[in-house]
Amino acid sequence: MASQVYRPDGNRHHVVIVGAGFGGVNAAKELADADVDITLINNTNHHLFPPLLYQVATGLMSSGEITGDVRQMFADQQNIRVVRGNVESADVEAKTVTSVEGGKESTFAYDSLIVAAGAGQSYFGNDHFAEFAPGLKTLDHAFEIRARLIAAFERAELAETPEERERELTFVIVGAGPTGVELAGQVAEMAHRAFTSGRYSFSTEQSKIYLLDGAPQVLPPFGKRLGKKAQRELEKAGVTVILNAMVTNVDAESVTYKDMKTEQENTIDTPTKIWSAGVAASPLGKQVADQLGVEAERSGKVPVNADLTVGDDPNVFIIGDMMSRDKLPGVAQVAIQSGSYVGKTIKEQVEHDVAPEQRDPFSYFDKGSMAIINRFNAVVKMGKVEITGFIGWLMWLGVHLSFLTGRRNRLVAANEWTINAFSRTRHNLAVTEGQLDGPQTKDEK
CATH class of the missing domain: 3.50.50.60 (FAD/NAD(P)-binding domain)
Incomplete structure (x- = not known):
């Protein structure tokens, strides 16, 4: 009917x-x-701020701070009906x-x-990769990635051999665009800063974080100079950046990639992968x-x-x-x-x-691009102007605060970022059994 x-x-x-x-x-x-x-x-019932999903995934923010209830957003607008x-x-x-x-x-x-x-x-025709390497486009993805990251450290706590622990403490992010760079930087901060104060019986600084991309540079839209700057800062933070690396296989236990220069295939053993390589x-x-x-x-x-x-x-x-x-x-x-x-x-x-x-044609005004690498460090490109380091980080904070929905969300986000800047504490690391055991959630269409 x-x-x-x-x-x-x-x-x-x-x-x-x-x-x-x-x-x-x-x-x-x-x-x-x-x-x-x-x-x-x-x-869904919410408006989402996708650029900050990686902060939910790494425990810096809660989901409520990057969302707004759609019906509440339009409560005072008389000519609109919201339908789920x-x-x-x-x-x-x-x-x-x-x-x-x-x-x-x-x-x-x-x-x-x-x-x-x-x-x-997008997995470029390899949709079966999604089961083992979740993307980051929805809240469900952020929750799942957070659960997988925390689970990796918990498994490392119970590891019986150094080799087993090394494998559990290996993380691979595929895609060196803004999302991949920001994720890699935050996973490195979790391992090398947030989790080093007695949270586990082993040193989380043993963790290995890999960032793979088929392109010849990090952050291609930002230009070569900022790309190299971002790569150097990531490497200083403990991230191994591998470029010209075309991922050929992802399974439960590993990632395999082909070096585009040598045609040689290499495999990284890890149960924890995140995909940020395409849309x-x-x-x-x-x-x-x-x-x-x-x-x-x-x-x-x-x-x-x-x-x-x-x-x-x-x-x-x-x-x-x-x-x-x-x-x-x-x-x-x-x-x-x-x-x-x-x-x-x-x-x-x-x-x-x-x-x-x-009708007048649509004209886009480019207000610039920015990506945060880690605490006190970001890269910003505004036309021919390129800004890095602490000033870039402050600009990143200001722009992203302005885009958040609602005064409360902006205040809470500013408070969380201030705490993280001067403390190792992260307040949003809780995961549920369902998130730990659940399958990869499909992208919401």
Whole structure:
């Protein structure tokens, strides 16, 4: 039996937004005082700040500090309805999207559709790696990684031989982009600083942390100078960086990689692996693109027009991590700016009769890139300006605090970072039996 098609009462323009990430949320906020009705569909009840997931995974922050309840975020906005659901299909001819939640199917008619469903982890065709090397795209992933890290140290406590302990204290992070670099730096801090004050009967400084990447440098988007700086700082912190390393196999006990220069294969024995090497856009984008005669890229990203619409349909927009336009990076600022742009575009169309051909093109303003390496140390690139060390770290703190949802989250995060800067204590290391024993959680789509 087909589900009933939902549409708000009245004749106002109906905007359906899929996804409550940076793109979807900023589009909805831009439409707060517009003469439209909005339905925001998200597959969780929270808005997530993905750049800080690695801090949840390594015990620096709690999940509540990097999330915001979607309904509370829009409690004062009168023209929006928030719906929990996983959007599985869109019909651009019928102008509907269909979501599923708790086995119940719901269909929503739209006048304008904004697809902002984000991206999940990509294993470049080796999806079976996910069982042994979780990615870091959702809260479930962060919880699982934290559980795996803590479990490794607990197993090392019970190791019967030095060889067994060495294996348990070996950690591999695949992917030397910002997430991989930040994860490697924090795992090193856990082992070489946070856990050295009598927490275990052995020296956690024995730990070996490896960062692998197929590229010839760390943090490729940051340029060679900052990449080399980041690599040197990681190595000083105890991380072994292996570049030109193409991972060929991941199983329960090890990681195998091929040296791209020598063609030699090498294996690192470890039960604890983390994957941060690639992203794949939500499959909803490809589904929409196929219907509009547009070929999606291998990563699932969809080529969009200057106004971020798809193909010849002036009312279907794809934004954020799901869009391909001018080689824009998959960062929060792209999602924020594209969401705000589409919100303004729809508002002008509805309230000022601005035709599609009259729309100003989307223009991205690059506010720079930054990555924290460890305590008091970060790299920042803003155009031609490059900043490293303590000043970069302070800039990183300020920018990330400003993006967190809600005053409480900003205050708590600032407090946690201050404590960590001057103390070895981490307050968010609790794990449950379910997290220790549970399988890799699938990426939320």
